Every structure is written in C-alpha cells, then in structure tokens.
Amino acid sequence: MKAKGEKIRERIVEAANQLIYKKGFNAMSFADVAAVVAITKGNLHYHFNNKESLLQAVVEMRLAAIRQQLILWDAEFSEPKQRLKRFLQMLLNEQNELVRYGCPMGSLNMELAKQQTDLLNISRELFDAYLPWLERQFLLLKIKQSEQKARHFLSMAQGAALMCHVYHDQAWLLQECVVIEQWLDSLP
Amino acid sequence: MKAKGEKIRERIVEAANQLIYKKGFNAMSFADVAAVVAITKGNLHYHFNNKESLLQAVVEMRLAAIRQQLILWDAEFSEPKQRLKRFLQMLLNEQNELVRYGCPMGSLNMELAKQQTDLLNISRELFDAYLPWLERQFLLLKIKQSEQKARHFLSMAQGAALMCHVYHDQAWLLQECVVIEQWLDSLP
DNA sequence: GTCTATATGCAGATAGAC
DNA sequence: GTCTATCTGCATATAGAC
Numbered sequence: 001m002k003a004k005g006e007k008i009r010e011r012i013v014e015a016a017n018q019l020i021y022k023k024g025f026n027a028m029s030f031a032d033v034a035a036v037v038a039i040t041k042g043n044l045h046y047h048f049n050n051k052e053s054l055l056q057a058v059v060e061m062r063l064a065a066i067r068q069q070l071i072l073w074d075a076e077f078s079e080p081k082q083r084l085k086r087f088l089q090m091l092l093n094e095q096n097e098l099v100r101y102g103c104p105m106g107s108l109n110m111e112l113a114k115q116q117t118d119l120l121n122i123s124r125e126l127f128d129a130y131l132p133w134l135e136r137q138f139l140l141l142k143i144k145q146s147e148q149k150a151r152h153f154l155s156m157a158q159g160a161a162l163m164c165h166v167y168h169d170q171a172w173l174l175q176e177c178v179v180i181e182q183w184l185d186s187l188p
Numbered sequence: 189m190k191a192k193g194e195k196i197r198e199r200i201v202e203a204a205n206q207l208i209y210k211k212g213f214n215a216m217s218f219a220d221v222a223a224v225v226a227i228t229k230g231n232l233h234y235h236f237n238n239k240e241s242l243l244q245a246v247v248e249m250r251l252a253a254i255r256q257q258l259i260l261w262d263a264e265f266s267e268p269k270q271r272l273k274r275f276l277q278m279l280l281n282e283q284n285e286l287v288r289y290g291c292p293m294g295s296l297n298m299e300l301a302k303q304q305t306d307l308l309n310i311s312r313e314l315f316d317a318y319l320p321w322l323e324r325q326f327l328l329l330k331i332k333q334s335e336q337k338a339r340h341f342l343s344m345a346q347g348a349a350l351m352c353h354v355y356h357d358q359a360w361l362l363q364e365c366v367v368i369e370q371w372l373d374s375l376p
Numbered sequence: 377g378t379c380t381a382t383a384t385g386c387a388g389a390t391a392g393a394c
Numbered sequence: 395g396t397c398t399a400t401c402t403g404c405a406t407a408t409a410g411a412c
Contacts, residue, residue, distance in 0.1 A: 110290065113353050158347040
C-alpha cells in the first residue's frame with residue numbers, strides 16, 4: 001500500500017481509460033499506455049498482467065464515477081423528471097467528445113459484444129450502473145412499465161450517440177436530445 | 189469478365205460479408221476469408237490488394253441489396269406508414285442475428301468511426317442508402333420536419349439494436365419495436 | 377490464377393539483470 | 395519496481411515458381 005505505488009497505478013488506469021475511449025479497446029496497445037505514462041511495456045506488465053485486468057480496472061474507475069454522479073443528481077434534484085433531464089444534459093455537456101469518440105459506454109460495449117464474451121461481461125456493468133437508477137426515476141413518477149421506459153430512454157440515448165458519432169454531426173445529437181426531452185414531458 | 193473469375197470474386201465478397209458481420213471488420217483476417225473460400229492467403233491478395241478494397245466490395249454488395257429491398261417495399265406497400273412498419277418488421281425477422289451480432293450497419297459503422305476515417309466514409313454509405321428513403325416516407329405523410337423524423341426513427345432503431353446486442357436480449361428488441369411502432373401510430 | 381515461401385511489423389507476454 | 399532483451403504468434407503484404 002505504498003503511496004507511490006498507488007499513484008502509478010492510478011496514472012496507468014487513467015491513461016488506459018482515455019485510450020480506450022479515444023482509440024477503442026482493441027486498437028489500444030500496451031505500448032500506447034506505457035508511452036502515455038512514460039514507463040516501459042515490461043513495467044506496465046508488472047502492474048497489469050493482461051489487457052483484461054486493465055479493462056477491469058478502468059471499468060471499476062468509471063463505475064465509481066458513475067455511482068458518485070448519480071448520488072449527486074439525486075441530491076441535486078428532487079423531481080425525477082429533472083433528474084432524467086440532467087442525464088440528457090450530460091450528453092449536451094459532452095457533445096464534442098460524443099461526436100468524436102461516441103458514448104464511452106456504448107462504443108466500448110459494442111466493440112466487445114461481437115465475440116469477446118468475458119470482456120463484455122465486464123463492460124456491461126457500466127450499463128448496469130445506470131439502468132436501475134433510470135428505472136427508479138420512472139417508478140417514482142408512478143409510471144407503468146417503468147423498466148420498459150428506462151430501457152427505451154437508454155436506447156434512444158444510445159441511438160443518438162451512435163448516429164451523431166458516425167456522422168460527426170452535433171446537430172443530430174442536439175435534435176435527438178430535444179425529442180427525448182419532449183418524450184419525457186409527454187409522460188403523465 | 190471470365191465467368192469463373194467473377195464467381196470466385198463473389199464468393200470472396202460473400203465470405204467477407206459474413207465474417208465482417210459476425211467477427212467484426214478488424215477481427216476478420218485475410219486468413220479467415222481465405223479459409224472460408226478455400227483458397228490461400230496469397231491468392232486472396234491477388235483478388236483484393238488490401239482490406240479496404242475488400243470492405244468497399246462488401247459495402248457495394250450490401251448497398252445493392254438495400255436498394256433492391258427499398259424498391260420492393262415501395263411496390264409492396266402504398267402507405268408510407270406501412271413501409272416504415274415493414275422496416276421494423278425487418279428487425280423482428282432478423283432478431284436472432286441482431287441479438288448475436290448486432291445491426292450489420294450500426295456495428296460496422298461504430299467499429300470504424302473512432303479512428304479509421306477512410307473506412308468510415310465507405311461504411312457510412314449504408315446509412316446514406318436508408319436515410320433519404322425514410323425521409324421520403326415522412327414527407328409523403330405530410331409530416332413537418334421529415335428529416336428530423338427520419339433521423340429519430342433511425343436513431344431509435346439503432347439504439348434498440350445496440351442494447352439488445354449488448355444484453356443478448358430479444359425481449360429488449362421486441363419491446364423497442366412495439367414502442368417505435370406506437371410512435372409511428374401517434375404521428376398525424 | 378493459384379500456389380509456396382517469405383518479408384516485415386507489431387501485438388501480448390515473459391525472463392532476468394539492476 | 396523498473397529496466398532491457400527476447401519469445402511467440404499473427405497480422406498485412408510481397409516475390410516468385412508453377
């Protein structure tokens with residue numbers, strides 16, 4: 001538990017986090033990560049045996065951030081609809097990154113979904129962190145089929161992120177956010 | 189234009205098409221394609237210099253299929269809403285493949301969107317083939333903001349395909365199709 | 377056209393000196 | 395812990411015989 005040892009681990013995970021988002025998990029190499037952290041590949045392998053353990057660490061870091069964020073939103077807004085709109089606001093706040101690199105969750109899960117089952121099981125936890133929270137908001141609104149509503153909300157957000165990314169088109173994202181917000185407002 | 193030469197080319201493109209869908213473009217190797225077609229890697233390189241030309245050929249094949257399909261749908265249904273519902277029916281018809289491998293368009297574009305700009309420009313043509321057709325249907329319905337409606341429709345479909353793929357969950361897809369159809373019915 | 381053989385590069389991963 | 399050196403495997407791609 002040496003302080004310095006912990007620090008380098010954090011720097012590695014942070015570098016991997018950025019590289020996974022900007023290059024994709026498969027395109028990211030140990031050499032890439034080592035270069036950013038300014039250590040050698042061999043040293044990096046001392047800290048993380050393989051790519052899977054690196055992914056695990058990155059996902060855990062993201063999970064901690066997501067959970068903290070949701071707690072914050074719960075405290076910040078008492079109205080469930082306001083909380084859901086805060087979720088949409090997040091898309092707008094990060095519109096530049098979304099257009100360039102896609103959704104950090106969606107793009108990673110999509111990349112791992114085709115064949116790499118073990119890795120997908122790890123990255124899917126990111127969605128799992130959001131879904132119950134979303135469902136709870138619809139439950140609080142006393143809306144029927146709250147699970148289905150949560151899924152629809154998340155689906156629409158992912159679809160918007162995917163399309164605006166493929167077309168590098170901010171306008172697409174903005175318009176989708178408007179439509180999703182209208183859908184929220186149309187609910188009882 | 190020798191018949192036999194054309195035939196092997198078609199077999200290569202068909203094999204690549206399947207492998208790109210089921211394994212992903214980057215995970216697919218020349219060795220994979222050669223094995224399916226039962227030729228050697230060297231021979232495959234004689235027909236396609238590099239992966240980009242293979243992708244180009246695959247996309248062109250898919251484009252031809254899409255265009256033919258849209259012409260068919262136009263002939264089959266006179267009502268624009270029926271045509272759009274036929275699009276949703278396609279998702280249901282291929283639900284097993286969607287759950288396993290995702291949307292052939294969406295997963296390919298997502299994979300290429302992060303860094304490989306040249307390849308993305310090729311694969312995006314697939315979306316470009318659908319979008320004007322979708323917009324035309326909303327135009328025929330005399331619906332305002334038909335372009336935005338087409339984008340929303342496609343976004344929702346892509347979101348549904350992504351989520352049902354990541355969760356390997358047919359129910360997710362089915363429910364989203366129901367919701368999207370309700371959205372269509374709610375339009376004037 | 378199709379093959380074998382090979383060049384080249386980079387990936388993930390390991391061994392062992394310091 | 396961090397380094398250098400190296401192994402192994404597989405990828406794209408090319409050369410040249412048949």
